[in-house]
Amino acid sequence: MKSARLHAFTQNPADIRVEDIAVPEPGPGQVRVRMLFSPVNPSDLNFVHGTYHSALQRIIWNYTPGQKQAEVYYDPARRNKCPVPPYSLGGEGVGVVEACGSGFLARRLLGKRVAIAGGPPAGCWQEYCIADAKKAVAMTDDIPDQQAAMFFINPLTAYVLIREVLRVRKGQWVLLSAAGSALGKSVVRMGQRDGFKTICVVRSSTNSDELRALGADAVIETDKQDLLAEVFRITGGQGARHALDCIGGKLADDLVQCLGLDGQLVVYGTLSGTPMQIPGRDLMMPVARISGFFLSNWLAQQSPLKLLGTLRAVKQLTRQGVFHTEVTEVFPLEQVVDAVAAASKPGRTGKVLLRLSAG
Numbered sequence: 001m002k003s004a005r006l007h008a009f010t011q012n013p014a015d016i017r018v019e020d021i022a023v024p025e026p027g028p029g030q031v032r033v034r035m036l037f038s039p040v041n042p043s044d045l046n047f048v049h050g051t052y053h054s055a056l057q058r059i060i061w062n063y064t065p066g067q068k069q070a071e072v073y074y075d076p077a078r079r080n081k082c083p084v085p086p087y088s089l090g091g092e093g094v095g096v097v098e099a100c101g102s103g104f105l106a107r108r109l110l111g112k113r114v115a116i117a118g119g120p121p122a123g124c125w126q127e128y129c130i131a132d133a134k135k136a137v138a139m140t141d142d143i144p145d146q147q148a149a150m151f152f153i154n155p156l157t158a159y160v161l162i163r164e165v166l167r168v169r170k171g172q173w174v175l176l177s178a179a180g181s182a183l184g185k186s187v188v189r190m191g192q193r194d195g196f197k198t199i200c201v202v203r204s205s206t207n208s209d210e211l212r213a214l215g216a217d218a219v220i221e222t223d224k225q226d227l228l229a230e231v232f233r234i235t236g237g238q239g240a241r242h243a244l245d246c247i248g249g250k251l252a253d254d255l256v257q258c259l260g261l262d263g264q265l266v267v268y269g270t271l272s273g274t275p276m277q278i279p280g281r282d283l284m285m286p287v288a289r290i291s292g293f294f295l296s297n298w299l300a301q302q303s304p305l306k307l308l309g310t311l312r313a314v315k316q317l318t319r320q321g322v323f324h325t326e327v328t329e330v331f332p333l334e335q336v337v338d339a340v341a342a343a344s345k346p347g348r349t350g351k352v353l354l355r356l357s358a359g
Ligand SMILES: NC(=O)c1ccc[n+]([C@@H]2O[C@H](COP(=O)([O-])OP(=O)(O)OC[C@H]3O[C@@H](n4cnc5c(N)ncnc54)[C@H](OP(=O)(O)O)[C@@H]3O)[C@@H](O)[C@H]2O)c1
Pocket: 041, 042, 043, 153, 154, 157, 178, 179, 180, 181, 182, 183, 184, 202, 203, 204, 206, 207, 246, 247, 267, 268, 269, 270, 271, 272, 293, 294, 295, 296, 345, 346, 347, 348, 350, 351
């Protein structure tokens, strides 16, 4: 079968190769999924660049005096290893279960269309994937293939950030950077539905009209407008109770200045690649907080019951269109390098998908 593989961390996505590898066999409790579609997400590029691996090398539980560890883990218990290439890429996707190992759950999924998540070493950018039956979510007919391919990463993150991490209440302000992203638009729709207010920060006007149409209360274009002055005007000088940032650098520093008393900024991405440099007193005076978020580590800390409830809620909102994401281009797996280049271009209005096999 064809698989999009990486042989070493690289800054050049042209190094991704489509190779022929053996079709995998499902073990007990597993299913084999014939993949249909998979998105190109920013997290996929992190697996190309080695961003997760180098960040984990700096974390205390991977610390070894005087050494840079080659083997690093996502968790202090060292159960979840961060893989290194060679590996197959792709963080999530949708497909049809064609074969199963032993077990009731696996057998029950046979012939069903499922959304799966799980990146390298055996990622989703291949013709077939093995998934744990417990973690494959059957899709109902009202969720189209292309939307089902994006069921996990952004919808779950948007939901958990708003409902579980920030616990945003009706009427409160949420300030969000990269608001034209798939995740940003989902937060805006959640605001419209749940009654919280959104201030969308974008670096150009490409997505501004769409954000307003989705229900954004305000849009700030940082290429033309002053962030602090606009947030002051919009919030009547009070600042935002909540902020979400996936850019980092100077913009994240500025977002902290826009927080109101007891406000919180959650950092969940680093798209600019530039570190934050926040004066301590910008946090002290407003008694503000900055916290980090990484979906897989959040999920790993939840009980099975909590996970089930969260997935059910996300599926319900997906069926209602809250997480709808426009698809701007679809590439065959053979053109994975072009797909990654298209996904890396500024000014997109939607996602780039890979078509992994015929429907
Ligand atoms: N922590 C987690 O567990 C987790 C989970 C899911 C997603 N995420 C993160 O969430 C973020 C959004 O993901 P997505 O899939 O929704 O993204 P997306 O749809 O691919 O969109 C990316 C957006 O980022 C903007 N952008 C990129 N580089 C920028 C820069 N240097 N300055 C300002 N804006 C920039 C783009 O703006 P233009 O339109 O102007 O080009 C675009 O709107 C990513 O950082 C992703 O890694 C994190």
